[in-house]
Structure formats: structure tokens, C-alpha cells
Amino acid sequence: xxxxxxxxxxxxxxxxxxxxxxxxxxxxxxxxxxxxxxxxxxxxxxxxxxxxxxxxxxxxxxxxxxxxxxxxxxxxxxxxxxxxxxxxxxxxxxxxxxxxxxxxxxxxxxxxxxxxxxxxxxxxxxxxxxxxxxxxxxxxxxxxxxxxxxxxxxxxxxxxxxxxxxxxxxxxxxxxxxxxxxxxxxxxxxxxxxxxxxxxxxxxxxxxxxxxxxxxxxxxxxxxxxxxxxxxxxxxxxxxxxxxxxxxxxxxxxxxxxxxxxxxxxxxxxxxxxxxxxxxxxxxxxxxxxxxxxxxxxxxxxxxxxxxx
Amino acid sequence: xxxxxxxxxxxxxxxxxxxxxxxxxxxxxxxxxxxxxxxxxxxxxxxxxxxxxxxxxxxxxxxxxxxxxxxxxxxxxxxxxxxxxxxxxxxxxxxxxxxxxxxxxxxxxxxxxxxxxxxxxxxxxxxxxxxxxxxxxxxxxxxxxxxxxxxxxxxxxxxxxxxxxxxxxxxxxxxxxxxxxxxxxxxxxxxxxxxxxxxxxxxxxxxxxxxxxxxxxxxxxxxxxxxxxxxxxxxxxxxxxxxxxxxxxxxxxxxxxxxxxxxxxxxxxx
Numbered sequence: 001x002x003x004x005x006x007x008x009x010x011x012x013x014x015x016x017x018x019x020x021x022x023x024x025x026x027x028x029x030x031x032x033x034x035x036x037x038x039x040x041x042x043x044x045x046x047x048x049x050x051x052x053x054x055x056x057x058x059x060x061x062x063x064x065x066x067x068x069x070x071x072x073x074x075x076x077x078x079x080x081x082x083x084x085x086x087x088x089x090x091x092x093x094x095x096x097x098x099x100x101x102x103x104x105x106x107x108x109x110x111x112x113x114x115x116x117x118x119x120x121x122x123x124x125x126x127x128x129x130x131x132x133x134x135x136x137x138x139x140x141x142x143x144x145x146x147x148x149x150x151x152x153x154x155x156x157x158x159x160x161x162x163x164x165x166x167x168x169x170x171x172x173x174x175x176x177x178x179x180x181x182x183x184x185x186x187x188x189x190x191x192x193x194x195x196x197x198x199x200x201x202x203x204x205x206x207x208x209x210x211x212x213x214x215x216x217x218x219x220x221x222x223x224x225x226x227x228x229x230x231x232x233x234x235x236x237x238x239x240x241x242x243x244x245x246x247x248x249x250x251x252x253x254x255x256x257x258x259x260x261x262x263x264x265x266x267x268x269x270x271x272x273x274x275x276x277x278x279x280x281x282x283x284x285x286x287x288x289x290x291x292x293x294x295x296x297x298x299x300x301x302x303x304x305x306x307x308x309x
Numbered sequence: 310x311x312x313x314x315x316x317x318x319x320x321x322x323x324x325x326x327x328x329x330x331x332x333x334x335x336x337x338x339x340x341x342x343x344x345x346x347x348x349x350x351x352x353x354x355x356x357x358x359x360x361x362x363x364x365x366x367x368x369x370x371x372x373x374x375x376x377x378x379x380x381x382x383x384x385x386x387x388x389x390x391x392x393x394x395x396x397x398x399x400x401x402x403x404x405x406x407x408x409x410x411x412x413x414x415x416x417x418x419x420x421x422x423x424x425x426x427x428x429x430x431x432x433x434x435x436x437x438x439x440x441x442x443x444x445x446x447x448x449x450x451x452x453x454x455x456x457x458x459x460x461x462x463x464x465x466x467x468x469x470x471x472x473x474x475x476x477x478x479x480x481x482x483x484x485x486x487x488x489x490x491x492x493x494x495x496x497x498x499x500x501x502x503x504x505x506x507x508x509x510x511x512x513x514x515x516x517x518x519x520x521x522x523x524x525x526x527x528x529x530x531x532x533x534x535x536x537x538x539x540x541x542x543x544x545x546x547x548x549x550x551x552x553x554x555x556x557x558x559x560x561x562x563x564x565x566x567x568x569x570x571x572x573x574x575x576x577x578x579x
Contacts (some may be wrong), residue, residue, distance in 0.1 A: 171422040174410050178403040185401055188362070189470070190388035190419040248405055248454065 005146040007269040011262030012153040013218060014233065016160055016211035018241070018261040019254065021234030023164075023204035026253070028180040028197060033089035034074040035208045035234060037096030038067040039227035042209025044100045047109040047222035056117040060213045067209020068202040070096060075198030100224050107224040116217035121152035149218065156214065160207065161254050167203075168250050176200050177250075208234070229282045232289050237261035239292040310510045311338040311478055316360055316370030317534075330356040331367070332534040338478075343504055343511040347521045347553065348531035349560065354514045355396075357531070358480050361512065363387040375477040389419025392471030394464065394484040401467030404456030408447060408466065411455055412436050415470030439469060443499065461492025465499055472503050479504065481513040485520070497524070518550035528553075532560050 017039065024032035042063035049059035070092055077088035101107065125148025129135060134143045167173045178186045179196040186193055208230070216222040241260025245252040268285075272278060313336040320328045330353045338344055348354045360367050361374070363384035372380045379387050395401050402411050413427045413436075433451070441448040443465050447458070455463060464484060471479060481500065485493035497520065504511055515521050521528060528545050530538040530553075538556060540548055 167424070169427055170424045171413075171417055171427050172424055174406065174414055174427045175422045178406055178411075178414055181403040181405050182400070184395070185403055186414070187384045188388055188391075188393045188395075188401070189414055189417075190385050191422065192383075192385045 002143065002146055003269070003273075005142065005150050007265050008262060009146075009150045009153050009218060010215070011265035012150070012157045012258070013211055013214045014265060015157050015237065015258040015261035016207050016214070017230060017234045018237035018257040019160065019164060020204040020207035020211065021231060022238050022253065022257045023200055023207070025235060026180075026238060027168075027177055028200050030078075030085050030180075030197065030201065031089070032071075032074060032201060032204060033086065033231055034070055034092045034096070034201070034205055035089075035231045036227045036229070037093035037100070038070045038205040038208040039212035039215070039230045040100045040222070040224060041070055041096050041103070041227075042067050042212030043216035043222035043226060044103040044109065044224070045209075046213035047111055047216050048103050048105075050111055050114045050116060050217070051109065053114075056115060056120055056217065060117060060210060060217070063213030064206045064210040067212075068206035070209070071201035071203070071205025072198050074205070075194075075201040079194035079197050097224070104222060104224065109222045111217060111220050111222070116220075117152065117214065118149050118217050118220075121148045124148060125151070153214065153218070157258055160210075161258060164207075165251055165254055172199075229285065232282075232285055233264075234261075236285055236289050236292065237264050239289065240264055243292075310340045310342075310375065311336070311361065311512070312371070312373040313337070313357070313361065314371040314373075316357075316367045316372065318356060318360060318365065318367050318369075330534050331360060333370070334534070334536060336529070336536065338510055338512070341508045341510055342527055343509075343513065343525040345521050345525040345528045346512065346514045346531060347516075347518075347528065349557065352531040353534040354531045355482055356534075358482050358512060358514055361478070362391055362393060362480055390477040391480060392418070392474075392476030392478070393480045394467050394471050394482065396483040396486050398460035398463040398467070398487055401470065402455045402463050405454055407452050407454055408440070408458075409433060409436060409451045411466065412440075412470060412473065415473040418470075418474050418476075439473075440466075443469070459492070461488050461495060464488060464492070464496050468496065468499055468503065472507060472509065475507050475509070477510065479509045479511040481511065481515075483514050483516055486516055500524075518553045521553055522548050522550045530556060 017035070021032075021035060024030045024035070045066040046059040046063035049062055050056060054062070074088045074092045077083045077091060078085050083091070122145045125144045126133070129144050132144060134141055135147075136142070168177060175186060175191045176196050176199070179191065179193045179200070183193050186196070212227065215226070237260040238257050239260070240263055241256030241258070242253065244259050244263070245256035247253070268281065271284070272281075276284070313334055316331055316334045317329075318331040320326075320330055334353070334357060336357075346354045346357065359365065361372060363379070363382055363386075366381065370380070371378060374387070374390055379390070393401070403414070406414070409428055413432060416432060436451060437448045440451065445462050445465060447462060447466070455466065458466070468484070484500075485496050488496060501524065503509065511525075513525065526541075526545060528540045528548060529536050537560070
């Protein structure tokens with residue numbers, strides 16, 4: 001049971017990453033590799049601040065802000081200096097590796113003895129349960145620690161999802177969506193499309209970094225290598241989510257990305273339990289995204305083929 | 310209103326693909342006039358529209374619009390003064406956004422965009438009203454994505470969007486060329502209605518000699534990046550499609566003459 005709750009918790013935490021990737025990949029069609037570095041940036045900034053005694057919510061917010069800066073850098077490289085989107089992301093991601101090492105001062109920062117969002121939500125959970133450390137849920141023994149952390153993370157995801165939904169329906173949010181859709185039109189309507197991309201990538205990477213900050217607090221350490229492959233992970237979640245909800249409506253795609261992230265984490269946990277070597281995890285993830293990218297094309301061709309016959 | 314002074318533009322200068330698209334074009338539009346531009350392929354008519362809209366910055370010359378020198382303004386800043394409809398029906402709308410969202414984007418053309426809610430009740434009421442006047446049955450489908458509409462419907466909506474806030478200048482770039490004849494007639498009727506109602510200053514490029522003869526109060530003909538004819542007032546009203554075809558024929562003959570003359574000279578003297 002503890003394993004299942006843990007899986008859900010990580011799935012929820014990574015759904016913030018999925019939402020960030022959704023903004024860059026789906027709204028702007030911008031393959032933003034910066035996210036691999038922003039996850040670690042959010043984690044390292046939050047971890048370092050926590051060690052220096054900053055309160056956990058503030059440290060997480062600082063992680064978010066650091067991510068927005070990284071995203072704005074990528075956006076500026078692309079729009080001001082006309083560097084190819086993929087290369088802009090790679091440049092910032094590579095630079096972030098050194099930045100992260102500087103922020104942390106070493107390659108791994110343990111958070112076992114400091115106050116984090118996880119310990120704080122546990123304290124609140126224990127207060128609600130009047131001091132009990134575990135309770136019974138439909139015949140399963142659940143520790144209050146696991147349940148309250150999952151509750152807090154789920155709440156964070158719901159709040160972030162709602163904020164994103166509302167944001168995408170403001171004048172600014174709609175202009176951002178239209179920028180990814182049709183640049184010619186949005187310029188003709190008086191919007192500076194370059195600013196939209198910089199701003200959108202800032203929000204995207206802010207959410208990715210927030211996800212990293214939460215992940216570090218949940219697992220109890222920040223590591224310089226924790227961001228590797230995260231973009232592909234987020235993309236897999238977004239693709240699964242789109243298959244689940246099957247529409248392009250903004251609200252549904254946001255829900256889909258969250259569901260996709262949790263489901264993907266569940267699949268991975270099941271595969272690991274059945275004996276998949278953790279070393280193969282990223283290979284399998286990449287293979288999965290590859291399939292998800294080509295299957296729709298393949299189906300379309302087949303459909304066309306049968307229509308001609 | 311609009312003043313184009315000695316504007317030149319060369320694309321890919323210094324390469325084998327060099328094209329001198331505009332060669333010292335001069336054009337002055339009075340407030341409320343509707344000018345039709347015709348010309349052969351590659352004559353620079355669309356380039357002239359794009360130069361005014363700011364799609365690129367011109368190499369030489371000045372462009373003044375509504376009393377302001379906009380020569381160095383980027384495209385998105387000029388958009389505060391200009392409404393545009395493109396040849397491609399896909400260019401003027403954002404396919405994955407709904408009809409309402411597209412219109413609300415147009416309702417803030419040239420205004421700042423902040424965190425205000427995009428759709429308010431009074432705006433949606435005006436949308437229903439304006440869209441129902443298109444007689445396309447779209448007023449009940451305001452929440453559908455624009456990508457699901459036909460080219461004619463999209464072009465009608467683009468025209469509505471371009472004129473939602475009264476533009477100082479309306480640019481129409483062969484906006485019916487990609488439509489079927491029935492949709493084209495509908496969009497032209499709508500164009501006439503909107504321009505007359507709001508007394509819009511308009512620059513319209515067209516391929517249709519029929520449209521060129523029947524619409525507008527002034528017609529200019531372009532060739533090789535220059536304006537070669539300018540019909541105004543009574544001269545414009547007398548123009549028939551056949552007259553315009555005759556002018557095109559003249560241009561073609563002159564061109565042939567140039568080529569054969571050059572060939573003769575080459576044979577005799579080289």
C-alpha cells in the first residue's frame with residue numbers, strides 16, 4: 001500500500017512537469033530541452049535554501065522563480081538571437097549543469113534532517129488524526145505520513161492546474177495559445193510573438209522547476225543528475241493524457257496531462273515490480289515516446305491507404 | 310491617410326536570387342478611399358501591402374500612416390492601426406481556438422494584453438450579434454474551434470476580426486482568391502458592406518478583373534515593382550474588365566518587344 005501511495009505521490013509531483021512540457025511542446029510547439037536542467041535547478045535552489053533554514057513554501061517558490069529565469073533565457077536566445085529552438089534549450093540546459101553544482105556546492109544535498117513540505121504536511125496530518133500514526137483504509141494499513149504527503153501534493157496539483165486553466169483563458173493566455181497556433185495572425189492583431197514565447201517558456205520552466213523542488217523534498221535529497229530524461233518523461237505523460245481524454249479543449253488537456261503522468265508512473269512502477277531493471281527505464285521511456293509519436297502517423301497512412309483501395 | 314514615398318525593397322540582395330520587388334513606389338491615399346491594386350505575377354502588389362503592414366522593413370523611402378511615420382515600426386505595433394485579411398483563409402485565424410476566443414483576440418488588437426478575463430458577457434453578446442449578421446449559422450457555434458470551419462466561413466470571420474476595432478487602414482490581399490465562387494461573392498458583399506458602413510480606407514489586391522472594375526473608387530496597376538497606371542474618379546468608373554485585360558496585353562507586348570529587340574541587338578552587334 002505504501003508503495004502504491006508513493007507511486008501516486010510521485011505521479012502527482014511529476015504532473016507539474018508534464019504541465020510545463022505541455023505548455024512548451026503543445027502550446028508553442030517548442031521542443032524545450034531546458035526542462036532537464038530546470039528540474040534540477042528547482043530542486044537545488046529549494047534544497048539549498050531549506051538547509052539554510054528558509055521555510056519550505058518560500059524555498060519551493062524560489063525554485064519556481066529560478067525555473068522561470070531559466071525558461072526566459074532559452075526564450076531570449078531563440079527570439080532575440082534567432083538560435084534554433086532545440087539548440088537554445090541545449091545551451092541553457094548545459095549551462096544549468098554548472099549553475100546547479102554552484103548552487104548546491106556539491107553534487108548531492110541530503111534533506112533528511114531539515115524541515116520540508118513533506119514533514120510539514122505530515123505534522124498537519126498527525127494533528128488532524130489526533131496523534132495517530134496510521135489508519136485503516138478499506139482493509140489496508142496506511143501511514144499518516146504517506147497519506148498527508150499525497151494529500152498535500154494532490155492539492156498543489158489541483159491548485160496549479162486551476163491557475164493554469166484560468167491563465168490560459170485570460171487575454172494574455174489566449175494570445176499565448178494563438179502565438180503557437182498562428183504567428184502571422186497574432187502579429188496582425190498587434191501581439192509581440194517573441195515576448196509571448198519568452199513568457200510562455202518562463203512559465204513552463206517555472207512549473208518544471210517547482211516539480212523538481214517538490215520531488216527533492218519528497219525523496220529527501222537533491223541530486224545534480226536528477227533531471228536527466230525528464231523532458232521525455234513529461235512528453236510521455238502528455239501523450240498518454242491526450243490519448244485518455246481525446247480532445248483539444250484546454251481544460252481537458254490539462255486534466256489529461258495530470259492523469260497521464262500518474263498513469264505512466266503506475267505503469268513504470270508495475271514494470272519495475274515485475275523485474276524490469278531500473279537501468280533500462282530511460283531506454284523503455286524513450287522507446288515508448290517513439291512509438292507514441294509514430295503510431296498516429298502510421299494509422300493515418302493506413303486509413304488513407306484503405307480509403308484509396 | 311496613407312503616404313508611401315519612394316519605397317524600395319530588394320530581396321536576397323547580392324545573390325543570384327536577387328529580386329527588386331519594389332522600385333521607388335509612390336502612393337498617397339485619401340481618407341476613406343478604396344484603392345484596388347492589380348498587376349501581373351511578381352509585380353510587387355502583395356509586397357507593397359506587406360511593406361505597409363510591416364512584414365519586413367523597406368530598404369528605402371518613407372511610409373506614413375494616420376499622421377505618423379511608421380517606416381521603422383515593427384509589424385505588431387503597426388497592427389494597432391491596420392486590419393488585415395490574407396489570401397490564405399488559414400492565415401487569419403487561430404485554428405485550435407474557438408470562434409469566441411479568436412474574436413476576443415481581435416477585440417484587443419493593438420491594446421495591451423494582461424490577466425483580464427478574455428470573454429465578458431457584453432463582448433459575447435456583441436459577438437452573437439455580429440456573427441449572426443454573416444448569415445452563416447455560426448452564432449450557435451461560437452464555442453467550436455475555428456479549425457472545423459470552411460475557408461469561406463473563416464475568411465468572413467477574419468474580415469470581421471480585422472474590422473472589429475475600426476482600423477485606420479484595411480489591407481485585403483486577394484482575400485477571395487482561395488474561395489469557391491459562392492463564398493467569394495459572400496465575402497465580397499460583406500467587404501462592401503463593412504467598408505461602406507465604417508468608411509474605411511482600404512487597399513485591396515485582387516486577381517479578379519471583375520472585382521477590379523466593379524469595386525473601389527481608384528485603381529492602380531503595378532508592373533515590375535512600379536505603379537504604371539493610376540485610374541481615379543470618372544476614369545475609374547468608366548473602366549470595364551475588358552479595358553483592364555487590354556492594359557495587361559499592352560504590358561505583355563511591351564515586354565516581348567523589349568526581349569525581341571534585345572535579341573536583335575545581340576545578333577547584330579555581339
